[in-house]
Amino acid sequence: MQFIVNIDWKDESEKILVPKDDVSxxxxxGIIAGRKEKIKRRRRLVLLSVAAALLLFATRTTPVLIQAGGIVPSIQQLLDHDSRQTPHFDPTMNELLGDPTKLNQYQTLDLPTKRITGLTIQVKGALTSAGVAAVVVDYTGAKISPTGLRQQRLELAVNGQPINDVEQNIQQVAIGHYRSILAFYVTGVDLKQSSQLAISIGHLNGSREKVSLPLVLLRFADVQTNEPNLTITSNKPSLTAKLIQIQQTTNSMVVRYQVSFDRTQFSKAELQQYYAAAWLSEATVYQNDQKVGELNLGVSGQQIKRETNGSITTLTYESVFSTHLSSGAELAKNQTIIFKLMLPGVANQRITVGQFKMNTNLLIDR
Amino acid sequence: MEDADLILAARAGDQEALSKLLIARQTKLYKTAYLYVHTQADALDVVQETSLRALLSIGKLRQPQYFDTWLIRILINVAQKVYRQQTNTIPFVPEITGDSTLTDLHADLMSDLAMIPENFRVVLILFYFNDLEVEEIARVLRIPAGTVRSRLTRGRKMLRERGAVYREYRLER
Incomplete structure (x- = not known):
């Protein structure tokens, strides 16, 4: 016997059970994975740009080197499509250093070479943008071990302050010739002044040798300094925060901010947390109250000074942001940047202290 | 925030806005994926991969008003890929969920759909379960509307000729 059935498609669709929590x-x-993939793709793109920048730079400055077949293979091999050589390469850092149109950021260096155990080492050039720098170091010699080079212990210091995180990419230029790019964030310095970069390399080429390279003078071109003097006062916790200075170049900016609090108002445990960190990690850009994107963060909450005056402690920090939006758009006039300031709280919960609102006209007046 | 604003924000790089848009459509996304790949695990994989691809390509969405069409197209592409991997490995066995709310008719319908060749099945899913019009399906699949109509007709015919639903029940629409 056959039934006469009208399929109610809507009803049939509703019978499909949806595990909503699992779907969410x-x-x-998917979004998290997409974000990571986006960063990875941007990294590839920027590495390509770095290579293009180096190529253009090399073409302009050292054509002889190119004719000798030196730099071109190096540039090609600097492309690290699978991120195998630079698994932690920083996308914002790459973005800031990888724009081929910003060749004026390059400094050609003519520093003395260092020779040790048959290896010649020379710093060839430097790239800078507010809050970030990179140097190109060449290694030549008969017995270079790429693995040895990658495993070297790098110690960098700017004006005597050690740099904790250094990103490195090494590739072969030619037989017996390797080139590395060392990139790092620079905070706590006056960008209008030259800074001294000290480079020391331990376990050189896989050996037990350690070498200190000649000091490199880092210069930041066209630095503009603004002092917005924005203040927020928060009762929970009771403290005052100020956005005191922005040092910017074409592609990036170093945002300096302070957090002040009365030590007598807090428990020892709370004070320990507040001494440890204050993050200015989010910079959201709005135009006519519509969000247009976020500034790419380089590094956040680098403590550069601690001062005490009676019971008041003032901590000074810096964060580095790209002046490009995560969406790829450029920062424009008449937009508002909202910087969110956060402190560590209990059980890893961050406390939002407040927000600094700043008009982009302060940054874009040229 | 309205959908249109969320779409614009998502296109400008606001990942939270995109997340909201996807969550709001999660039922439809999951059901479409499930109808295509037949198992909960694969359907969830399809939804996850769709979210990833949506994030990567939302910046290229030129006409925000076609967000849903664009999204369902991504999902169909992902589902096709998963389905093809499935068919290379194990034969399909319809998944019956634990609380047994599926009626026999529903179970038969699910099995029947699984038997229909991919090109026809996707049209049936979009037409009957996603309530898309022929023109919209044409836009999603980037095929002429006439092709959609003929696939719809032939898909229905296949259901009738091969499917248990039509064998065991007499259907009218």
Missing amino acids: QAIKL
């Missing part, structure tokens, strides 16, 4: 989770995981 899948969406979130």
Whole structure:
């Protein structure tokens, strides 16, 4: 016997059970994975740009080197499509250093070479943008071990202050010739002044040798300094925060901010947390109250000074942001940047202290 | 915030806005994926991969008003890929969920759909379960509307000729 059935497609569709929590989770995981993939793709693009910049730079400055077949293979091999050589290469750092149109950021260096155990080492050039710098170091010699070079212990210091995180990419230029790019964030310095970069390399080429290279003078071109003097006062916790200075170049800016609090108002445990960190990690850009994107963060909450005056402690920090939006758009006039200031709280919960609102006209007046 | 604003924000790089848009459509996304790949695990994979691809390509969405069409196209592409991997490995066995709310008719319908060749099945899914018009399906699949109509007709015919639903029940629409 056959039934006469009218399929109610809507009803049939409703019979499909939807595990909503799992679906939401899948969406979130997809977004997170997409974000990572985006960073990876940007990294590839920027590495390509770095290579293009180096090529243009080399073409302009050292054509002889190119004719000798020196720099071109190096540039090609600097492309690290699978991120195998530079698994932690920083996308914002790459973005800031990788724009081929900003060749004026390059400094050609003519520093003395260092010779040790058959290896010649020379710093060839430097790239800078507010809050970030990179140097190109060449290694030549008969017995270079690429693995040895990658495993070297790098110690960098700017004006005597050690740099904790150094990103490195090494590739072969020619037989017996390797080139590395060392990139790092620079905070706590007056960008209008030259800074001294000291480079020391331990376990050189896989050996037990350690070498200190001649000091490199880092110069930041066309630095503009603004002092917005924005203040927020928060009762929870009771403290005052100030956005005191922005040093910017074409592609990036170093945002200096202070957090002041009365030590007598807090427990020892709270004070320990507040001494440890204050993050200015989010810079959201709005135009006519519509969000247009976020500034790419380089590094956040680098403590550069601690002062005490009676019971008041003032901590000074810096964050580095790209002046390009994560969406790829450029920062424009008549926009508002909202910087969110956060402090560590209990159980890893961050406390939002408040927001600094700044008109972009302060940054873009040229 | 309205959908249109969220779409614009998402296109400008606001990942939270995109997340909101996707969550709001999660039922439809999951059901479409499930109808295509037949298992919960694969359907969740399809939704996850769709979210990833949506994030990567939202910046290229030129006409925000076609967000849903664009999104369902991504999902169909992902589902096709998963389905093709599936068919290279194990034969399809319809998944019956634990609380057994699926009726026999529903289970048969699911099995029947799984048997229909991919080109026809996707049109049936979009037409009957996603309530898309022929023109919209044409836009999603980037095929002429006439092709959609003929696939719809032939898909229905296949269901009738091969499917248990039509064998065991007499259907009218």
